[in-house]
Amino acid sequence: MRPALPCDLLVTADVMLTQDDERRVVDDAAVAVTAGRIAALGSRGQLSGFIPAQTLHLGRALLMPGLINAHTHVAMTFFRGLADDLPLMQWLMQYIFPREKRLTADIVELGALLGCAEMIRTGTTAFLDMYLIEDAVTSAVDASGLRCVAGEGIFAFPSPAYGTAEEGLALVEAQTRRWQGHSRIRTAITPHTVFTTTPRILEDCRDLARKLGLPLHMHLAETPEETDTCLATHGKRPLAYCRELDLIGPDVTFAHVVDVTEEELDMLAANGVRVVHNPKSNMKLASGVAPVAGMVARGMLPGLGTDGAASNNSLNMFGEMSACALLHKVYSRDPTVLPARTVLDLATRGGAASMGWPELGRLITGGPADMLALDLCSPNFQPLHDLTSHLVYAASGYELRLSMVEGNILYHDGRWMTLDYPLLLSETRKLKQWVQDNAL
Template identity: 50%
Template sequence: MLSSCDTLIRAGTLVTQDENRTILNDAAVAVTGTAIAAVGPWSELGGTPARETLDFSGDIVLPGLVNTHTHAAMTVFRGLEDDLPLMDWLTGHIWPAEARLTPEIVVTGTLLACAEMLATGTTAFCDLYIFERAVAETAAAVGIRAVLGEGVFDTPNASYSNLDQAFAKVDDLADFCRGRALLTPCLVAHSVYATGHDTLARLAGLARDRDLRLTLHAAESASETAMCLERFGARPVEILRALGILAPNLLVAHAVDVTKAEISLLAESGTAVAHNPRSNLKLASGMAPMAAMRAAGITVGLGTDGAASNNTLNMFSEMNQAALMAKAREHDPTALPAQAVLDMATIGGARALGLSDCGSIEPGRQADIVALDGRAPNLQPPHRPVSHLAYAASGHEVRLTMVAGRVLYRDGRFTTLDYPALLKRMDKVRKWALGA
């Protein structure tokens, strides 16, 4: 019996995502400091003295969702241009606009992203962008968990004009993250075609030395593969293998155009994958062989990618799409069932990012917790909560988002983010994005 706790949450249905995928009805989660102190029936824990009790007795409580691949600040480009091929979209629209990026725009875009993520149940995200220090400062101010890396390209951009400056920014970001428990630095290359291979090897070396994740886009589409074959005489995953950087600390985003042999390479090396089904569908990049990757034992998380290619940062949409895409791809309705996509959005994502104390609701884990309005018509009748989370929830049923024991969003209100003030900046953002 627990003598006391800071916050006691009463859950109508508690989806723990523990090893046995235990689901409890009328349950309690006791939170002390940043961590979960106890989990059990309300009848046993309900009497625990607590500074605050949160009543979600009609609701579904689950671990916070983990977005393993995004570019938060790209919310400023949401809906600016759609319906174009990846390379035309990148080179004709996104990269020219990004050439005018400033840290201020990155802060505004990241704040908007944090608002959207918190309102739809995401408690941790992995971010790859430039001016990443501005992303880190924003995430720290909001109180959301983040794994962050300055994207290193060989070509100059708005954030730096040469590689020395780029690596100085990598170090500056690491310095900022030091001592901040919610922030973890990572190393980021854009891809095997936009980051030089010497630079990739250098980033991988730094990741090894500092025991950090390295992440990049790879094998996103057949056209990327064709470009790599023409320029380098090898496919993207083959290039990663030749560079010796396939490893458990590598997180590959996309992995859409991969062969059976490449799936084996990823599995044998322990490389993790961030699956971005909605971005892949919207850019017509293809359908990643997710059922085969999971069968091979690859650690897989879900990602939204940036809001310019999705166009939301809503992990419930991503779970739904991941399940449907796998079924359509395999012509098999048993491919990637509801529990599998929930696993990818929670413990799988946490594992992919190296967040070993996140992703489930168990004693000792970080108190990253979400509650969904169980009375919503689309979540009734209460047959199987995991089915509802994967196939029926929209994300807009979220009533509570807690990160490390702190309530950041509750019943439509943000506790650390001034949303009305943020909305006032959107006209300015629109003018900036249009080049005015």
């Protein structure tokens, strides 16, 4: 007989999808959690030796790892629905940038709290973020209980958080010191794009990333227009320009990567560069279709991201998975392209790799206790033929019953546990007012 083992929490449910290396699916499942990590997982019988301080029997529910939103601007909820149906450059230059100049820490924090509430509600447990006044974002993330890699957007022009880009990078160093050692919050160096920075700024970003040992994250090759601008300004396509600046490597994560050639894909794969695919944002802004099937064929596993709520318009990773699978099938006219299993991998394991946090996106012994439980009684899951299929093609995200990060429950059966959602909902009036007051 095995000795009894104490644990903080024992969660049980009808079935568990681990997303581990073997993609094991376990019936009558149990997960033992201690100090924010998974002490053990398996069938209920296998874990019968645990003596939990607390027990959560979920019954007809599916346990799975939390989804990872690998590229977003979580605070941008205040721009949701403000300026739809426009091309990227017009949208950015006429509607977004002029208002962003006037952002305050209070507005950014409130927008980020709202974004965190939406992500918690729809099954995201970790995300890679880039925005302005990012310290206000990380404060919101800290309060929400979510996990995040956060970066202050670096531009060649003044931001509401700093004057020059040099001052911006000094701010990044201060933010990195502030969050050093935090178990859920890390920082990244995040130059905005090749067309909103200069070669000198990108070199400074690269050097600071190396000095601090941080990942570098940037939008890249989002549209053919970006390529034309880069060719006109620097004489090179965006990826060649980045290579010239020594910005190609395994600690670099590029978002979008739509306008790329086969040779450029070879170069990205050969150098272990991480990529994030944003299908809904790319579709809504008509930016084009990222060659994700070509990336996967080369052994790359991109992450999946919603981008901001102004260009999506939601932060729901279930919606993103569905959009991803459908987009690539219709684009290639091949229904076998990007099967549900691959898409679920992108939203979990691919996102973990894109964040530079590889222990996320799977449920394994010793790994972080970041997991979800979905309601298996939901009519859109019946008759439960194939869980992976249901998650990608049938789920809305609102089947979520439980969200947990680092062993802490963030949402449970209709209630946000870390956020005062009714209060937050009433505060969002301020966001609408701010957007109206700062009309052009």
